[in-house]
Amino acid sequence: MSEMRWSERFEAAMGSLAARGHRRPWVALFVTLVLTGLGIFFARDLSLNADLSNLLPRSFQSVQDLEKLRTRFGGMGNVVVAGIGAEPEQLKQFVDDMAPKLGGLSEIRFVNYQRPSQFFDQHALYYVDLPDLKIIQERIDARFAWEKEQANPLFVRLEEAPPPSLDFTDIEQKYTGGANQRLSGQGELYYLDPQERMVVMLLKAKGSSADLGYSKKVIAQVQDYLSKQDLSKYGPGFRTEITGTFKKKIDQQGVITGDLARASSLAIVLLLAYLAFHFRSALSVGLTMAPVAAGLMWTYGFVGVAYGQVNLLTGFLAAVLGGLGVEHGIHLLGRWSTLRSEGMTSEEAVREAFSHTGFSALISALVAALTFLSLSLSEFRAFHEFGVIAAVGMLVSVGSYLLILPAMLGLVSKWGWTPRLHQAQSGPMAVLARFLPRRYRAVSVVLGVALVALISQAYGVTFNYDSTKLDDVSLPSVRLDRRIDHILGYSATPVVVLTDKEGQEREVVNQLQARKQQYGKDSTIDFVGALEDLVPQQQAEKHALLQSIHKKLSRIDPEKVAKDTRENLVRAVRMTQAEPFTREQLPVSLRRQFEPAAGQKGGVVLVYANVSLSDGVGTRRFTKEVRNLQLSDGSQVSAAGEALILADILDMVAKESPRILVAAVLSVFFAMWMTLGSLRNALICMLPTLLSIAALVGLMSILGLQFNYLNIVVIPVLIGTTVDAGVHLIERLGEPGADFVTVYAETGRAITGGLLTSAIGFLALVFAKHPGLNSIGDLANLGFAVNMVVVLVGFPALLLLVDRWRNKHGATPTAPTGDETQHPAPES
Template sequence: MSEMRWSERFEAAMGSLAARSHQRPWVALFVTLLLTGLGTFCARNLTLNADLVNLLPRSFQSVQDLEKLRTRFGGMGNVVVAGIGAEPEQLKQFVDDMAPRLATLSEVRFVNYQRPSQFFEQHALYYVDLPDLKVIQDRIDARFAWEKEQANPLFVRLEEAPPPSLDFSDIEQKYTGGANQRLSGQGGELYYLDPQERMVVMLLKAKGSSADLGYSKQVISQVQDFLSKQDLSKYGPGFRTEITGTFKKKIDQQGVITGDLARASSLAIVLLLAYLAFHFRSALSVGLTMVPVAAGLVWTYGFVGVAYGQVNLLTGFLAAVLGGLGVEHGIHLLGRWGTLRSEGLSSVDAVREAFKHTGFSALISALVAALTFLSLSLSEFRAFHEFGVIAAVGMLVSVASYLLILPAMLGLVSRWGWTPRQHQSQSGPVAMLARFLPRRYRAVSLVLGVALVGLISQAYRVTFNYDSTKLDDVTLPSVRLDRRIDHILGYSATPVVVLTDSEKMEREVVNQLQARKQQSGKDSTIDFVGALEDLVPQQQDEKHALLQAIHKKLARIDPERVAKETRADLVRAQKMTQAQPFTREQLPVSLRRQFEPATGQKGGVVLVYANVSLSDGVGTRRFTKEVRNLQLSDGSQVSAAGEALILADILDMVAKESPRILVAAVLSVFFAMWMTLGSLRNALICMLPTLLSIAALVGLMALLGLQFNYLNIVVIPVLIGTTVDAGVHLIERLGGPGADFATVYAETGKAITGGLLTSAIGFLALVFAKHPGLNSIGDLANLGFAVNMVVVLVGFPALLLLVDRWRNKHGATTSTPGGDEAQHPAPES
């Protein structure tokens, strides 16, 4: 009973505060103006940051490694300039003309536009191990001996046999896939050109990092401005240029997200205004509901500006969601105030009574939702953590704004003689349900019960989608073009990187990664590994001496006396054995620069190229395990760095934390309602429709083929926190003295319907987003609200009636909230 007395005192305090604000409206509105001005000032510099790196805490090794990479290496990725729509010779001329000039741009470190194929072709035998070189020497000796025999007129061969081959392709095959061959194109085109696509590309390495959106815009603008001033007509009719790569894709994807959030917020406002106009049939009522919501959002984002300074992919659309959730309080409060006024109460008494009971219910639901959102703050995933904190603050601020502003506004409009429109509570769909349910509650309970059991039985089939390409807008021109680049290069344009401090460390890292690749066999996710130290073969002096000896013998073989089909092999072998030893500094400049740190930085890198898509979460997680935690001989440990590892950590974190967060959300809701309602039984009853609808939603997802992902999984705790208040409002009203089911349900059910619809509106706007990740959040949330609406408006009241009639029939002394038998129409026959 002590909890009940506490709650009653709190109810009375809320009613008194509202009445005081009603009686002194100008004071309350002046305070509102000050708080709104402060919120606007604090939120003025808020920006959207959609970079995946910002979704993980700085303590993560993958984040720290990536920051080191960006400092030392300038980050990964390129600005890719593509020339499209010309013949191969014209495309090559375009590259020859543009590459040197693009390299002079202030934000470009270098331009990679040709493969180092000639260098690696010439020095190919230096990459062959000494034992295999001796095999080659033995074959040449055999051929030389055969040639001598053929030249001897006295020699008679008893059996016709083919001459010893000068083809070394079987030995070359052993070294296929090495970095020298892959980076050189393995004997292919010198330029990065695809004749069928009629496209050639240049890879521009920028001085800065693509993580800095402002810098990305600067370097892309510089390249675009340069290209716009060139006369491209000389490369043929229809020739054009396009830009893609990491920098361009980040700008375009940021633009999509920003546009989606702006459209979602605008659409949410329009839909909210339209629904409120339909709900209240009064423009002034719409204004009375929306002004506290708008003020609350400004206060909330003022807090965000102070606490975080930016919003991420998830928190960016919270304005639309919080707007819908906040309007729900206004529907309940204004609707209750209007009903009390129509019953003859004065404006101040109606305000006191509405905020005493309905306002307290709104506070309970806001507190419960806030605690549910705070369960997300337990996550190390910053997107979830910040979403939880901001949403929790927003829910409490929303109730505070209504408590401060709505009574004051009602006080003013009452003085001006405004009275609310009289509503016919006994008409409309909800009123029809109010009359139907007491007559058919058994059938309704049975049908919905069977349906819920059927849906819940399918919940185990729902799956998690790890493919991040499903969460990005792959229809963007820059994204579509980027996918064609890897095909032209012959390998991934964005490898992951292991930072090294010495040449010895480079070679050791390469050896370990190659050993892991060999150990995994065909299941390995590593395509190839490259490092400058590895591109400079060992034992070059010994190999050079052997190659000189081979060359002397090859030089004595007359190409004209060799069969035509092997003549090219002989000429090629003669050239390859002439190659001289080389050092790191003698590697082609275009190749060497790919491995060199940014200006002023020291150390080297090992580039690790994947043979799986680094947008596919499953493949990325496998790849991550293969390139992490390399144990060096000095006892130290190093790992690869790159955005692929960030994605893998995000997926692992969401998979690991989701069960814990969901349990925390359910428990926080339960204990919050238990404490505020003062009744364990009522808390369990209020939670029942939410838990059933969540379980049914998961089963429905399995039937519809919908999947969870690392973004839309946040919808589940959101639904828990935002749908439980419907049960609170029903229980609070039906449990009142002399409550009549039909009357209470018609009034409260209409408010609940409006609340659920306005809560869904914020998410409904995301259904029309271009970004698939935001789109999946909208789809899942609205499906959840639809399921909850059926459960809470049809199934839950039918269950309350069923339990109440059963208890009355068996002579129970207490009843379920909703009144006794005399308060209901006759049960169904």
Template sequence: MGEKRWSERFEGAMGQLAARSHRRPVQALVVAVVLTLLGAYFARNLTLSADFVGLLPKAFPSVQDIEKLRKRFGGQGNVVVVGMGAEPEALKRFADDMAPKLAMLSEIRYVNFQRPRAFFDEHSLYYVDLEDLKTIQGRIDARITWEKEQANPLFVRLDESAPPSVDFSDIEQKYTGRANQRLSGQGDLYYLDPAEGMVVLMAKPRGSAADLSYSKKVVTQVEDFLAQQDLSKYGPGFKTAVTGTFKKKIDQQRVIVGDLARASTLAMVLLLVYLAFHFRSALSVGFTMLPVVAGLGWTYGFVGLAYGQVNLLTGFLAAVLGGLGVEHGIHLLGRYGTLRSEGMNSEAAVHESFRHTGFSALIAALVAALTFLSLAMSEFRAFREFGIIAAVGMLVSIFSYLLILPALLGLASRFGWSPRVHQSSSGPMALLGRWLPRSYRGVAVGVGVAVVALISQSYRISFNYDSRTLEDYKQASAVLDQKVNDILGYSQTPVVVLTDSREMEREVVRQLEARKTARGKDSTIDFVGALEDLVPRQQTEKKAVLEAIHAKLGKLDPERLPEDTRAVLTRALNMSKAQPFTQEDLPTSVRHQFESLDGSTGGVVLVYAGGGVSLSDGEGTRRFSKEVRGLQMPDGSQVSAAGEALILADILDMVSREGPRILAAAVLSVLGAMWLTLGRLRTALICMVPTLLSVAGLVGLMALLDLQFNYLNIMVLPVLVGTTVDAGVHLVQRLGEPGADFISVYAETGRAITGGLLTSAIGFVALVLAKHPGLNSIGDLANLGFGLNLIIVLLGFPALLLLVERWRRKHGAASDEPAQEA
């Protein structure tokens, strides 16, 4: 009883505060305007960040590793210039002309436009182990001896044995896939695709792609440079395009910002259209929207103070919070209109509306806020910030209605305005309210069977780890970037292992090569490269063997050899002339890839993904991250690879691990909040029934529709728990009032519930039209959940309450509180 008295006192306080604002509207509105101006001031410099790295806590090893990488090695990826629409010779001339000019731009460190094949072909025998090199020498010696014997007319061979083989494919196979081979590449010397008519130049910027302003600066510099060039000399159809990591970051940001603007605008338009239909009054629409707009201003003022920027999810909260906030206005203004039509004066109607309906709205907002705060448990910053900002927004929306709506109604009533009242005795809700008491058994069974059937399919649901389905890969720069990767033969963005010594470099390469060999076809590593590994050991010993091979081959007359043997031995003759080399002798284009920002080399190991794994494929990235992490050094230290791909792997692991815990926390926090505010555990459980059935049924519906969870849309489940529970609260609270008539209560409350759920869904409807597939998936899932909840709360839940009430009557139970005691 003590808890009940506490809730009654809180109801009374809300009614009194609303009445005070009604009596002193000017003062209340002045306070609201000041708060709104402050919110706008603090929100004025908000920016949108779509950087993956910023979505994890800074304490995460993968985040710390990538920050070290950026400070020492610079950003990953390139600004890629593509020339296309010309003959191969013209494309090569373009590359030759543009490469040195691009390299002179202030933000470009170097330009790579040719494969270093000549150097690696010439020195390829130095990459063969000494024992294998001696094996090659032995085979060549045996063949030379055999050829000399064949050329000697006095020599008689007693058998018809085959000549000694000079096939070295078995030895070559041992070294296939090494960094020197992969970096030298196949095909043309230039990064050229004759079939596509494309040539590629890769410009390495000085800064990081994570800095959006820098990305815009360097891409603009390159695009302006290309615009100033006379490209007509390369052919009439010749043109250029820019792609690469830096360009894709800008395009992705532009898509998200465009989606943000469209979603917010569309949500606002849809809200206004619905409210106009719902109230049939322009002033009622204004009275509902002004507190929402003010509340959003206050909320984003808090965001500006607390975070200074929004991320992929929090950027769209305005549309979502707008829809959720309008729901309170629909209930409050609808109840106010009903009370005025019953003869109450304006102040009394405001007092009564906020005392009962306002308290129910507060419960709903508090419950939603606690649900959103369950997301704040996540280490995933996108979820944590979404949860905190949404929780603040829900509570702020109630305060804005408490401050502004009574003041607006107070001013309007002084000029003789009264709301247009929807007749509860007519309309579809009234018809449904009269039909349900006659057909509640069939409805309860039908809805129950349907929900159970949906829940039975929940086991089929799966988690989609492929981030490619969540990004806009239809962008021209993304499509072109994939073609560039095909031309290169490997990814432009390897992950990086930073080391402190040459010995550590070699040890990292050794361990990664061993892991690749151990996993065989299941390995996710394509190849591993390090400067120290690109300079082979025992070059002096190898040089002696090569000199011996060269001396013997030089005594042969190639014209007297069979054609197949001649080609092999001629190639061996040319390769055996190569001299030992150091890091300084490596091609500049190769050394540049291992340079730190200060120009020093060494300490960098590049690891390229392979085995059919794309670093945008979440499941493949998770396997890749396990293969390249946790390298134990002889001194006891441990090193790991760093890169955005590993950030993605951490995010996927975190979300899949935290999802069930967050959902459980959301349900328990909602139950606790409702128990505290409603005063009875039984009442709280009853109010949660529609929400729990909706969420469980949604999972099964997703399986039937072949929809999957992903690391963005999984947050919809706890959000639905918090945003749909208020429908049950409003219905149970009103039906529990003494003397409540089911038909009239259902008609009035059902109409408000429908409007509330529709407006809540509107914010998510806007996401359905976004170009970003990840945001689409959030919109799809949320709207399916709202639709399912609408059916359950308008049909199944009332039918269940009626069924329980009739059962209680039949068994002689008291029936004066059918809903609250059900």
């Protein structure tokens, strides 16, 4: 009882505060103006940051490694310039002309436009181990002996046998896949594809692609330079295109920004259209939207102070919070209009509406806020910030209505405005209100069977780890980037292992190669490269051996060698002439790919994957293979790169999702229990939401929809935003003298409007180009649709079924209310 008295006092306080605002509207509106001005001021510099690395806490090793990488190596990725639409010779000329000039731009460290193929081809035998070189020497010795025998006229061979082979392909295959061979491009000097009629230059920028402002700067610089060049000399139809990490991030950011702007605009239009239909009054639309607009300004002022930017998830919260906030307005203004039609004065109607419906709205907002706060338990910053901002937004929305709506109603009442009252006994909800008491048993059975059938399929839902499904792969820069990977023959964006000393590079390479052999065909490592490893060991011994081999090969007449091995002989003669080399003698274009940024020291090892680093499953396997390398001095190193960030995000979401879901359900349950003052009522109000969520998961399985690391947030959102429908229905049915048909017709219409407006913010995302935002919109609207059927059809039918059962068995007929007040059962 003490809890109920507390809630009654709170209801009275809300009613009194609203009545005061009604009497003194200008004071309330002045406070509103000040708060809104402050909100706009603090939100003025908000920007969208869609960089994955900003979605994890700074304490994560992958984030710290990435920051270290950006400092010492300048970040990964390139600005890729492609020349397209010319013959090979013209394409080569374009690269020869442009590369030195592009390399001179202020934001470009260097340009990689030629493979070190000639160097590696000439020095290939230095990468062969001494035992294998000795095998080569033995085969040559055998051939040389055979040649001498053939030249001796006195020698008679008793059996005709083929000459000893000079085919060394078996040894070549043993060394296939090494960094020297993969980086050499197997003989092709330029990054060129004659069939595609395309050539590529890789521009290494001085800054990091994580800085969107810098990315725009460097891309603009390259585009500006190319636009000023006369490209007609490279042939008719020749053109240039830009892609790479920097360009793709700008384009993806543009898609997301555009989607969020369109979603917000569309949400506003849809909200206005629905409110116009719902109220049939332009002024009612304004009365409902004004507190929402002010509340959003206050909320985003808080975001500006607390975070300074929005991420991929929090960026569209304005549309969502707008829809959720309008729901309060529909209930409050609708209840005020009904009370006015019953003869109350405007102030009395305001007091009464905010005492009861306003208190229900506060409960709903508090419950939703607690649900959203369960997301703040996550270390995933996208979820954490989403939860905090949404929770603040929900409470602010109720506060804005409490401050603004009574004041505006006070003004319009003084000006003589009276609301247009919707007839509760007409319309679809009234028809349904009269239908349910007559057919509640059939409805309960049909809907119960349908829910059981859907829930039984929930086990089939899977989690989609492929992040390419969440990016707009239709972008020209993304499509071009995939073609370029084909030209390169390997991923253009490897991960990096940084060592404190250059001498540790070889040890890291050896460990990674050992892991690659250990995993066998399941290995996700393509190849590993480091400058130290590209300088072979035992070069003096190998050089001596090669000189000996060269002398013997030079004495073999190529004309007496089979045609299929003649070319190999000529090549071997040339290769055995190669001199030993040092790190400094490696090609400059190759060295620069491995060297740290200016002024930085340490070793750099590049690890190339043989799986797509956008595929979460492959990325997680790759991450395990390249992390936590224990060096001989006791230190530990790990690979760094955005792929590892993605792997950590996926692992975190998979680990935290069950915990967040349980926290959301429990927080909602306890909040409703405390505010409603009844365990039974809390359980009853939770039932439609829990059944809706379970049915939604089953429906996803049937429709082939999957969860991903973005749309998983929809589940706690649905829990927090759909539970209030049951609260409003239970609270109204619990009022003295409540009649089911009248209450359901009025409240059901408000519930429908609330669910529709809540869904509108997500509905706008259905039309987004970004697949990740798309998936959020699809799942949320499907969830709202399922909940609408359950709460408007199944839940009332269940209440009627329980009430009739209690009557039949002689139990005292009680409506499900917070104070257990007895009411007559609805007439059948």
